Amino acid sequence: MNKNFYSVAKKDTKLNEQQLLDELLKKYKDGTLKPSDRYAIPPQPMPQQDSVKRRSNVNEVALGYTETQARLEALRCLQCKNAPCVAGCPVRIKIKDFIAPIVEGDFQKALDIIRENSLLPAVCGRVCPQEVQCQLPCTVGKKFKDVDKAVSIGRLERFVADWGKKQHEHTIPTVAAQTGKKVAVIGSGPGGIVVATDVRRAGHDVTVFEAFHKSGGVMVYGIPEFRLPKAIVQEEIDQLKAMGVNIICNFVVGRTKTIKQIMEEDGFDAAYIGVGAGLPMFMNIEGEHLVGVYSANEYLTRANLMRAYDFGKGADTPIAMSKKVAVIGGGNVAMDSARTAVRLGAEKVYLVYRRSEKEMPARVEEVHHAKEEGIEFHLLRNPKRILGNSEGVVTAIECLKYELGEPDASGRRRPVPIQGSEFTIDVDTVVVAIGNGANPLIGQTTPGLELNKWGNIIVDENCKTALDGVYAGGDIVLGAATVILAMGQGRTAAAAINEYLKTK
Amino acid sequence: MSHKLLSKKQLCPDVYVADIAVPLVASAAKPGQFVIVCLKGTYSERIPLTIAGSDAEKGSIRLIWQAVGKSTAELGHLKVGDEVENILGPLGKPTHIEKFGTVVCVGGGIGNAPLLPIAAAMKKAGNKVISILGARTKELLILEDEFKAFSDEIIIVTDDGSYGKKALVTEPLKEICQRPDKPNLTVAIGPAIMMKFCCATTKPFDVPTVVSLNTIMIDGTGMCGGCRVEVGGQTKFVCVDGPEFDGHKVNFDLMMKRMQAYKKQEAQALEEYKKHRCKIGL
Numbered sequence: 001m002n003k004n005f006y007s008v009a010k011k012d013t014k015l016n017e018q019q020l021l022d023e024l025l026k027k028y029k030d031g032t033l034k035p036s037d038r039y040a041i042p043p044q045p046m047p048q049q050d051s052v053k054r055r056s057n058v059n060e061v062a063l064g065y066t067e068t069q070a071r072l073e074a075l076r077c078l079q080c081k082n083a084p085c086v087a088g089c090p091v092r093i094k095i096k097d098f099i100a101p102i103v104e105g106d107f108q109k110a111l112d113i114i115r116e117n118s119l120l121p122a123v124c125g126r127v128c129p130q131e132v133q134c135q136l137p138c139t140v141g142k143k144f145k146d147v148d149k150a151v152s153i154g155r156l157e158r159f160v161a162d163w164g165k166k167q168h169e170h171t172i173p174t175v176a177a178q179t180g181k182k183v184a185v186i187g188s189g190p191g192g193i194v195v196a197t198d199v200r201r202a203g204h205d206v207t208v209f210e211a212f213h214k215s216g217g218v219m220v221y222g223i224p225e226f227r228l229p230k231a232i233v234q235e236e237i238d239q240l241k242a243m244g245v246n247i248i249c250n251f252v253v254g255r256t257k258t259i260k261q262i263m264e265e266d267g268f269d270a271a272y273i274g275v276g277a278g279l280p281m282f283m284n285i286e287g288e289h290l291v292g293v294y295s296a297n298e299y300l301t302r303a304n305l306m307r308a309y310d311f312g313k314g315a316d317t318p319i320a321m322s323k324k325v326a327v328i329g330g331g332n333v334a335m336d337s338a339r340t341a342v343r344l345g346a347e348k349v350y351l352v353y354r355r356s357e358k359e360m361p362a363r364v365e366e367v368h369h370a371k372e373e374g375i376e377f378h379l380l381r382n383p384k385r386i387l388g389n390s391e392g393v394v395t396a397i398e399c400l401k402y403e404l405g406e407p408d409a410s411g412r413r414r415p416v417p418i419q420g421s422e423f424t425i426d427v428d429t430v431v432v433a434i435g436n437g438a439n440p441l442i443g444q445t446t447p448g449l450e451l452n453k454w455g456n457i458i459v460d461e462n463c464k465t466a467l468d469g470v471y472a473g474g475d476i477v478l479g480a481a482t483v484i485l486a487m488g489q490g491r492t493a494a495a496a497i498n499e500y501l502k503t504k
Numbered sequence: 505m506s507h508k509l510l511s512k513k514q515l516c517p518d519v520y521v522a523d524i525a526v527p528l529v530a531s532a533a534k535p536g537q538f539v540i541v542c543l544k545g546t547y548s549e550r551i552p553l554t555i556a557g558s559d560a561e562k563g564s565i566r567l568i569w570q571a572v573g574k575s576t577a578e579l580g581h582l583k584v585g586d587e588v589e590n591i592l593g594p595l596g597k598p599t600h601i602e603k604f605g606t607v608v609c610v611g612g613g614i615g616n617a618p619l620l621p622i623a624a625a626m627k628k629a630g631n632k633v634i635s636i637l638g639a640r641t642k643e644l645l646i647l648e649d650e651f652k653a654f655s656d657e658i659i660i661v662t663d664d665g666s667y668g669k670k671a672l673v674t675e676p677l678k679e680i681c682q683r684p685d686k687p688n689l690t691v692a693i694g695p696a697i698m699m700k701f702c703c704a705t706t707k708p709f710d711v712p713t714v715v716s717l718n719t720i721m722i723d724g725t726g727m728c729g730g731c732r733v734e735v736g737g738q739t740k741f742v743c744v745d746g747p748e749f750d751g752h753k754v755n756f757d758l759m760m761k762r763m764q765a766y767k768k769q770e771a772q773a774l775e776e777y778k779k780h781r782c783k784i785g786l
Contacts, residue, residue: 211725213542213550213590250592252725256528278727282739289734289758291765298728306722307546311769312776316549316574317722318769392761439726441744 017068024075028103035078039140043149044073046365051372055342058225058309061369062126067105070159074102076140077151084137085153090488093117095134095153102156108167110160118157119194120487122165122232125158127223128484129332129363148364165235172242176203181501184209184262184271186253186442189217190483191274191474193236194490195497196245199272202498206245207268211252214305217276219483221305222297224336226343227366230304254445259470269504270469270497273457274490277436277475283328287386288432292320292394296329296337296433303340322429324348326397328383329433330360335367337431338375349375350425354382354402354415380404380415384422386430396424436480454479463493469504471497506587510564515646518571519614520580521556527563529555529593535621536599536716536748539565540724542590543578551575552721552743554618555594565591568617568646574773581781595724596747599714603630605688608680608711609655610636610673610702612694616647618716619693626691627654634687635659636676638694642667673698674705681709689714692751696763700756707752715751717742720763733759 027033047063054061077099085095094113101109114121134153141150181204185192188210200206214220216233262268280295282288302308306317325341327334330353341349356379380402387396401421404413438455450458450466456479457472459465465472473489475481512522533555542550557566571580599622607626611619616637627633635655639645640663652658659676660668690713692702699715706713719731719742726744733740736753
């Protein structure tokens with residue numbers, strides 16, 4: 001009986017959505033659609049996998065808008081003259097311009113407009129923190145004084161990109177005539193993919209060097225399948241190959257060959273360093289070497305890249321068979337680790353973060369999903385030490401309670417430990433997700449490259465390093481940041497490389 | 505890119521040697537470095553193996569491994585002409601080679617394989633090389649002739665006395681340390697427990713001792729910390745800071761515990777593999 005009730009209700013919703021869209025479209029075509037009509041459209045929720053069911057699979061959680069939902073959401077956009085949203089997008093996608101054709105159902109046009117500025121819309125529509133980027137300055141969100149009620153630009157971008165993929169639309173970007181110049185791209189993450197595409201388009205010979213056995217960087221080893229299906233990343237890599245980009249995996253620059261060797265011996269005219277920030281930070285507390293303590297990088301690499309969730313069902317890489325897991329940190333990597341632990345069968349997953357929820361750098365949507373999946377948040381708490389048994393295996397973490405003090409250099413209120421507030425949580429696994437630093441390998445093996453005190457590469461406004469012909473961008477320059485910022489820097493660097501090669 | 509097995513031989517029960525075509529690694533490899541092998545892409549695991557020799561001209565590297573689990577067993581079943589899908593390297597810092605004077609090279613079991621290129625390079629640099637090779641029993645001793653070729657002195661020990669002297673490697677090591685011209689350096693490579701006791705042996709004599717650590721690894725490039733060890737109270741990553749360290753500073757007890765982390769799963773994987781192979785093999 002209940003079941004029937006819900007299916008009827010669902011059908012009704014669909015019917016209502018369609019009716020609403022038809023009415024609005026009529027007004028839209030008559031030219032009588034007023035801003036007040038647009039404000040009245042309810043923000044379209046993202047259809048998603050049931051929160052209980054999804055705990056036991058790695059399939060994507062957010063299922064994407066239906067065509068009706070996308071067009072309704074697109075109608076919420078006021079088409080502001082000044083389009084404040086564009087300034088919030090690191091690569092300046094012409095947002096209102098791509099949203100307008102969605103209303104009319106011309107998704108191809110929408111996609112073409114996005115593609116002028118962004119090469120990975122299916123990725124960015126999924127993983128960008130839109131609430132602090134394009135959706136933050138949205139006029140609709142401002143009107144409701146709630147960024148969650150802003151136009152869902154990311155979901156619309158994703159809808160258009162997914163629509164394009166469904167059309168089997170594999171338009172390979174046009175490549176200019178061969179110039180005879182060679183460019184090396186080091187690292188195949190989002191920044192490297194953008195550089196490779198843009199430089200190849202200009203007719204240069206491009207080789208991408210990747211240390212792992214699979215390309216895609218953080219998109220394949222870090223961000224889990226349930227947030228970013230690997231098939232989407234693979235399509236982008238396949239497109240690079242179709243453009244004639246040469247991809248060499250299992251090649252670690254600095255060891256297999258140095259940048260100097262690549263430039264001087266192999267005759268590359270320019271190089272882009274996009275190796276990311278892949279050096280895990282630890283807390284340097286007692287017990288961090290116990291069995292069962294992972295860096296988030298290790299935990300996620302085992303799970304995502306090596307498919308440890310299929311261990312015993314084809315995959316050979318093991319991962320802890322945890323019952324109680326504590327994840328330390330409040331960023332996206334922490335959310336990904338906690339949600340991965342749930343899917344690996346942990347009965348209890350705790351998220352331990354030293355500030356309050358307001359200061360969490362993770363995407364609001366991911367925090368929401370994590371809570372739905374039963375992850376227990378321990379806010380204003382931080383581990384003091386990790387306890388283990390005689391076998392050297394984790395048994396518990398001892399935490400301190402914290403309170404927020406004055407704002408620090410980052411503008412966030414600094415967490416201050418409360419003396420004597422120790423308490424312990426029984427766990428058999430601890431995942432440390434407190435951030436990543438710059439891997440020192442390239443710096444150590446590339447004389448003349450200028451680094452800052454954190455080991456990040458110093459570049460000018462064109463992403464050029466201290467070495468001629470060598471450019472860098474993404475996390476190795478910025479410190480751990482976002483996919484879209486890495487793409488933005490890739491764009492800048494590629495333009496500079498193309499310019500540099502004209503004169504060379 | 506795949507890598508063809510150019511030659512393969514069984515050295516003793518469960519221990520194999522193969523020359524594999526990996527031109528890029530062959531031309532860059534130096535003694536002390538290792539590779540990460542991933543047999544078949546996504547579903548195979550990534551395992552570290554030390555480079556036991558390389559030929560830049562032929563574009564090949566030599567790997568010697570012992571079948572102790574699923575992946576090494578699977579590797580052992582490859583035939584000449586078969587291919588390994590992924591080999592990454594060379595990784596880790598090369599051994600610091602210079603003229604020290606007298607260098608004692610201590611190899612235990614399969615540890616003789618990574619020790620060989622180091623010992624050879626030490627000899628080439630003008631050192632007097634004393635090799636101590638240990639094995640559980642006679643038939644498990646590998647590379648004796650190869651070591652003989654350049655060792656100024658060679659001592660063989662077996663646990664059961666079936667060949668050479670019935671002793672652990674630490675016994676002749678101690679005797680050598682007691683000589684009036686005590687060695688200038690010891691290089692010990694083998695099981696963690698052996699390296700631990702070699703270090704305990706040389707420490708009272710103040711003989712610097714280098715060990716090559718064989719921890720669990722995934723990427724091998726410094727991005728995960730799965731291989732971390734405590735050296736002199738500090739956290740070090742074996743894949744980028746090592747694999748060689750000052751043995752007198754290594755916390756071996758912690759390292760040995762960490763190496764047991766996946767014992768259950770490893771046994772399960774090997775069991776499944778054996779079952780599966782029987783079905784397809786017979």
